[in-house]
Amino acid sequence: MHVFPSEPDLTFWRALIEGPAGTPFETGVFALTVRLPRDYPFKPPQIRFETPVYHCNVNDSGSICLDILQHSWNPALSVSKALEAVRVLLAKPDTDNALRQWIAELTQANLKHGADDTRYPDEAQARTAKDASRSVAEWKAEWGCGASAQPKGS
DSSP, X not given: OEEXXXXXXXXXXXXXXXXXXXXXXXTOEEEEEEEOOTXXXXXXXXXXXXXXXXXXXXXXXXXXXXXXXXXXXXXXXOHHHHHHHHHHHHXXXXXXXXXXXHHHHHHHHHHHXXXXXXXXXXXXXXXXXXXXXXXXXXXXHHHTOOTTOOOOOO
16 A cells, blocks of 8 residues: 655545455556545545446445445544555455445355356456556656655555
8 A cells, every 4th residue: 555645735645555465456556546624533534446446345436335434434543544444345345335236246146156156356357457557656657756755554
């Protein structure tokens, strides 16, 4: 995980999450935006995928259905903890709270039938290869993050 706060606007951050090992996303690097509300840390950051991701808890516009970003937020949490929760969500989809039900159904079928039903991991892997193939260095170059911009987290 790499976090890049914006120098001119400290309420806007960019983040990169490398796909978790052992998942259909493991070869991808996903770009996200983070917006801090005025009343942060009392309200959760608004985190959104910029890179398309084939996942039941992320809709087509990049919004994420994750309790920590909504009802379970508390001021003891941080942006890095929220981003880590997003990364965990990539590895462990919450099919009970899906934003895209058809992907949740494919995910459940794969969990139930394993190698006999690989529609979900196959499609997620293909979309990751198509949409999330930029490296961290390529993202940093596009965003103009020079040597002074140090990634936060790991």
